[in-house]
Amino acid sequence: MKTTLKGCVVEKCIRISALFSAFERIFDKDYYFGGETHDFWELVCVVEGAIRVTAGEDIFMLEEGQAVLHSPMEFHSFWSEKGTMPHIIVVTFAADVMPALKERRFRLLEGEIEMLCGLLSKSERIFRFEQEILVHQINAGREADAHLFVSGIENIILSACSRRGEGFTVIESAGAGNYRAIVRVLEEHMTERLSLQEVSQLCSMSESTIKKTFSRYAGIGMVEYFNQMKMRQAARLLEEGKSVGQAAEAVGFHDQNYFSTVFKRIVGMSPRAYLALRR
Missing domain, CATH: 2.60.120.280 (Regulatory protein AraC)
Incomplete structure (x- = not known):
């Protein structure tokens, strides 16, 4: 058998x-x-x-x-x-x-x-x-x-x-604490277009403190970091099935062409190319 x-x-x-x-x-x-x-x-x-x-x-x-x-x-x-x-x-x-x-x-x-x-x-x-x-x-x-x-x-x-x-x-230093606080504020305002001055007011920190903090812990400016954060979120939304326009709106970009330009600069490909690659 x-x-x-x-x-x-x-x-x-x-x-x-x-x-x-x-x-x-x-x-x-x-x-x-x-x-x-x-x-x-x-x-x-x-x-x-x-x-x-x-x-x-x-x-x-x-x-x-x-x-x-x-x-x-x-x-x-x-x-x-x-x-x-x-x-x-x-x-x-x-x-x-x-x-x-x-x-x-x-x-x-x-x-x-x-x-x-x-x-x-x-x-x-x-x-x-x-x-x-x-x-x-x-x-x-x-x-x-x-x-x-x-x-x-x-x-x-x-x-x-x-x-x-x-x-x-x-790391629990004052500078590290400032960095975490700023990043959390940026995360909470992902749908907005915040300036350095506005973030300074939201965090109750001087603009110079924010600049020094990001220079120390990120090596890039706060605005560039915020854009990178937005593009990371947009990439996740594209992977979840959102359209390019929906992803752009969700991270505070009302001009889809400008959103695509920023996305390509940071991610290395256009949103549509990224979307096609992940599907």
Whole structure:
């Protein structure tokens, strides 16, 4: 009698579909990376030293063995801390399957850090790079190695995110508090077109304080940050099925052409192209 086995379907919890960059660097003690937003995931791991990170409205310290996973369209920046020359690994990628992560800051085990460093040391044999850090294509005959590279990144993230978060130093300085307060006010007024003067009044802070705060923690001006915040929200609305006009109105842009210009400058493609890509 023939026995037919149905088998057990095992769905992947993480599936990386494309790599954009993979590199490690040792940065100077005074290094400062101004803020950016992009539509893919970014893993930042500190191998040695310390950095201070801005992620959305959060400001925190990452030290040796700690990492953060920035989600698509999350504003982020970082700079050297504690007088160190931080050794950093960065991997950026697109993923068509990702778990709903409650915590995107985590500590890597010693073996996971060694594995990550090992993967990066092999990357130039596996991939062809442009501008030193941008993954362009897989080298001929290295397809299996590329698969193992991606699987290794997936396994590290999955393993680390399954553990409870621990001991991250949240920055509680007056400046960090001002930054959080300003960002929250901007979030509350997403549908409006606020000037620096108006935000100053809403936050009960001087315009110079707001300028200095954003220069320190975001690396860009408040108005530019506000526009980036609006475009992140607009992108989410487009993904939910809203039209370009509806998304524009929802973030305070009554001129759809101007909205499209700002969206393309920040996101890298027009709203319609973004909409077509996500559907």
